[in-house]
Amino acid sequence: MKINDSDILSDTESILDLTALRDDTPGTAGRIHFNNAGCGLLPAPVLAAVQAHLELEAEIGGYEASALRADAVGGFYTEMARLLGCRPENIAFASSATHAYATALSAIDFRAGDVILTTRNDFISNQIAFLSLRKRFGVEIVHAPDSPEGGVDVEALTALARRLRPRLVAVTHVPTNSGLVQPVEAIGQVCRELDLTYLVDACQSVGELVVDVDAIGCDYLTGTCRKFLRGPRGTGFLYVSDRVLSTPAEPLFIDMYGARWTSAAAYTPVATAARFEDWEFPYASLLGCAEAARYASDVGIDVIARRTPALARTLRSALADIPGVTVLEKGRELAGIVTFTINGWQAQPFKQRLDAHAINSALSFREFAQYDFGDKDVDWCLRLSPHYYNTEAEIARVADAVGGLAEEAA
Template sequence: MPIDVEAVRSQTRGVLNVTHLNNAGSSLPPGPVVDTVVGHLRREEEIGGYEAAEEAAGRLEGVYSSVARLIGAEPNEIALAESGSRAWAMAVYSFPFVPRTRLLIGRTEYAGNVIALRQLARRNELQIVVLDDDRHGQVDVEHLQRELDRGNVAMVALAHVPMSNGLVNPAAEVGRRCRAAGVMFVLDACQSVGQMPLDVQALGCDVLAGTGRKFLRGPRGTAFLYVRAPVLERLEPAMLDGHSAVPAGTGGLEVRHDARRFESWEGSAAGRLGLGRAVDYALALGLDAVQERIAGLAEQLRTEVAAVPAVTVHDVGITRCGIVTFSVKGHDARNIRARLADHRINVSVVPRPSAPGGSIPAGREGEDLVVRASVHYYNTGTEVRRLVGFLWGMSSGT
């Protein structure tokens, strides 16, 4: 069933204030999510934090079931975290690396993940191999296969949707080949969860990390981690506390047998309830309908932006999503963002996508930046045309 755009906009207070095209950064949350978070904070104010959490224990437990349903997992395979990066790192840092094995990563891997992998490589004498892009700009699965055939691979890490070029990597094909080779597959789904259907069984991943604030429209400071049940016992978290483990015997300990071994005892009950409400909101709309709406708006934006003189669209890939990246000749991306903000149009800036055969940048200093506009189902064609009209004005010098 198509999304009732007017209904979801009526539940999105922010659309009255801004044209929000920065959903890949942080979406405008719907009213029911905000009300859930604020409502729990009010209960903490009224009766105390521990007491409010105890009162909401059943709802907090239900968040694990909601997230599991969202991605086709089991509740015992889900942990909650404060950020997608931290969720991803908790699993990856727990992997028992063998020295002088290899890590295979996509060229569009998130920069924060690359930093973590470089630290792990230095600690464990690992070699990082950057997989080529294919002619469409997505990860080259044939290069992946050649590297898997060479052997000595500890892990494959991939960003499902890169932050800066609009494509959707063929994660299911990567997962199939990793599973056949018996190699751990870690998928960063922070930019894909909430804007398209995800099924961890079809994706073939052993680990998946997702965040709440982006296309899920949840609160900032919320995220989740999926770890496939047969893999859990292989991954002992680098840090444990009284929530993730208990003392056992004389000087021993017993680590939890579910994915909550990756959690710590303290967390935001209000944020977690808000995350659960955001997941339920997305499920009620239907992720197929969400993806169709987002993809349609994004293609409209790409087509109309590309028609503006001096504008170059940088998106690649066979399958594209709600992220649209572009540059305007003679205009700095940061300046474009600032001028758009003056007109209450929200976008962001990101590093220019690397060309096939290029290399992952070492850092942000001096990087060539492009504008990133990212649509959601609550956006409208009128909002898209508002951005495009501004770019036409820039192109004509007005």
């Protein structure tokens, strides 16, 4: 059954107060922000939370400010847990999704010959981390093949998992270079059946899609606050399952926040995901993240998860009708990232012309996605990523601008 995106957009617009949401988002006044997969525009309450805490630090001191706002600081864990469907004790703050991912990897006791089973669409920094582990420890990296319709072939991945018994299964929920949504829940069922450690990169899905860690069945899940969650930069989080927390698993470089120094020759990790955190926090940014998670929950992640992909599908359809434009997405389910190539243009000049139209976008290059872009035989593409506060009128303006540039190059 074909999805009627016009009905979805009309229905979600009737639920959301788009005028209020856009009033809360000053950046929408002067430009079309289709770079939410890079950084979402901060809503006013997030900006206010960050500014207010910085002012408090300036007034009374940093340590004193964090102590005074201890309850609000705890709100970060409560709000992220509400968004992910877990307990606050399962959440650790991180300086970025990559920091969270590396911290999780460091808690796994890799040995020579261990297998990391991943996909051909995993995030560039994750792939580089796997190569680093191979260089240092002699692990083997195995990439499960894609299905013909796009996305990992779950049956093939299952067969590899049964045969290889990997030390780690690692999947990126939504790649940075594509709107593909990987079947993370189906993969989680395989990992639970085979008792395999499962790490999910949810950097591009939290804040855009419904992400339920129990339904996914992951041991670790990482993400950022700056993208579709619309929080400040330099922030991320790590979910750690109860299954992991019941074991001695700990990051390689645990510090005084994550452990108690119990004697001159011993320490004991704390019982919660705080064992994956460091002592020093950017408290103003953390409070901004708490507000961003609260804001997303208050808007309604269910309605966001309907509207954002529908906006992206509408954009893909409009771009696909433009001669000289090739939309690159493949997959059974697609999220709010749209990637395409255009004949007759090089990467930077094309983006600069969109910048001149006050359209925010991003470029992806083959070095970001060696397997996926190799399969698609492209060296670069433009990435557009609308979010729930964007409008159909903005999509039409973007399509008109791309169409004009395509005609110019023809």
